[in-house]
Structure formats: C-alpha cells, structure tokens
C-alpha cells in the first residue's frame with residue numbers, strides 16, 4: 001500500500017514592515033507625494049524594532065533615490081547590513097551602478113519600478129541574470145503605472161505585466177497609490193485582478209489600516225498573494241507587528 005500524500009501546509013501571508021528613508025530619516029508619505037512626510041526618526045532604530053518584534057522581512061525604500069532628490073545609499077546599506085532578516089530594497093534602482101550597489105548590501109531582493117517602464121531591455125537582462133533577486137514594483141493609479149517616484153505615467157498595468165511575465169519576472173509588488181499611506185484599506189480588487197493575470201507571486205502594498213485588512217489580504221494567498229507591506233499602520237500604532245504576525249498565522 002502506498003503511503004498517503006501528506007496534506008500541503010497552507011501558506012502563510014508574509015509581512016514586510018516598511019522603512020521608507022528620506023533625508024536620512026524614516027518617514028511615511030501620503031499617496032507617495034513628496035512633501036507629505038511624517039518623520040519617524042532613525043531608520044536603523046525602526047528596522048531593529050521590527051526585527052525584534054519578529055519580522056522575517058524588511059521593506060526598505062530610498063525615497064530620495066526614487067524622487068531623484070539625491071540618495072540615502074550609505075544609510076540604506078547600513079540598515080540592510082545590520083539586519084538578520086530578509087530585506088527587500090526599493091527606490092531609484094535603474095541601472096547597473098544602482099543595482100550593483102543595492103545587491104551589494106546583501107539584500108534578499110530588489111524592486112525595480114521606473115526602470116521596468118523606461119528601460120525594459122535592461123530590466124529583461126537583469127531578470128535573466130539575477131532571477132528571483134529581482135521583483136518589479138507595479139505602482140498604479142487606476143490601471144496606469146507610475147514611475148519616477150510615482151510622478152509620471154508609465155503605461156498600462158496589464159500590458160506591462162504580460163511583458164514582464166514573458167521575460168520571467170519572478171514576483172510583483174503591487175501598490176495602489178491612491179491608498180498608499182492613507183490607512184484607507186488595501187485595494188483587494190486590484191490584488192485579485194493582478195493575481196488573475198499572472199501566475200507569479202504578488203506582494204500587496206499600500207493602505208493597510210487594521211488587522212482585518214491583513215486578514216482580508218491573507219484570504220487572497222490561495223489566489224497568489226504572497227506578502228503584505230505595512231507602513232503607516234505600524235508607525236501610527238494601529239496595531240503592533242506582534243499582533244499582525246498572530247493575525248495572519
């Protein structure tokens with residue numbers, strides 16, 4: 001008699017607390033708009049707080065590099081190197097030099113945004129070279145992608161997704177800019193639609209306000225959502241990371 005196949009363990013939603021860095025400080029923006037910052041102090045202290053609270057991932061963003069107002073390369077590298085957990089690095093990674101610097105921090109993966117819209121050949125090349133160390137951030141208003149720190153239109157979401165899928169992109173980080181930093185809840189419909197359009201894992205970003213929001217995103221794991229980025233809700237004290245980890249267990 002053959003042994004019964006063990007039931008597959010249901011996958012758990014990964015949580016990625018966010019540390020967005022502007023002018024050396026951890027900040028949160030509203031709709032990703034430059035000038036809407038609320039400051040939360042030292043980014044390393046914030047990252048260590050999330051790590052101590054049990055995070056398995058850190059979502060680390062260089063906002064100045066994303067906006068083209070400079071960069072926080074040293075600060076970002078310092079934070080990434082201090083982490084014992086996995087790090088996803090985002091913001092201004094657009095060419096060989098910025099990609100090499102990002103990967104050299106030892107981060108687990110990087111998110112490309114603007115480059116996927118403006119230099120698709122380069123993105124196809126680095127996807128082929130680096131595999132799942134490359135994710136693409138699909139930052140949208142409606143179904144229109146936005147690049148350059150979310151300030152410029154960059155084409156249709158689903159056309160770009162089909163192209164990136166064909167090039168072997170390993171995963172997508174999907175942000176509804178209208179929700180980002182607003183505590184208005186995630187765009188579950190957008191997440192469902194993107195999951196229906198790709199077989200690749202999707203990381204949800206923007207708008208999480210409550211443990212119920214996280215449970216609602218976790219309910220989309222069978223459809224292809226792998227993780228959720230949480231920024232403002234943690235900084236505003238809407239819930240603790242410990243509570244969030246229990247809620248999606």
Ligand SMILES: O=C(O)c1ccccc1NCC(=O)[C@H](O)[C@H](O)COP(=O)(O)O
Pocket residue numbers: 018019020028029032033059061063066067090091092113137149150175179180181182183205206207208229230231232233
């Ligand atoms: O990720 C980027 O490259 C970026 C560029 C320009 C503005 C904002 C950017 N990222 C913001 C984030 O990734 C947020 O940390 C994340 O969406 C969390 O949002 P929320 O939970 O709503 O605070």
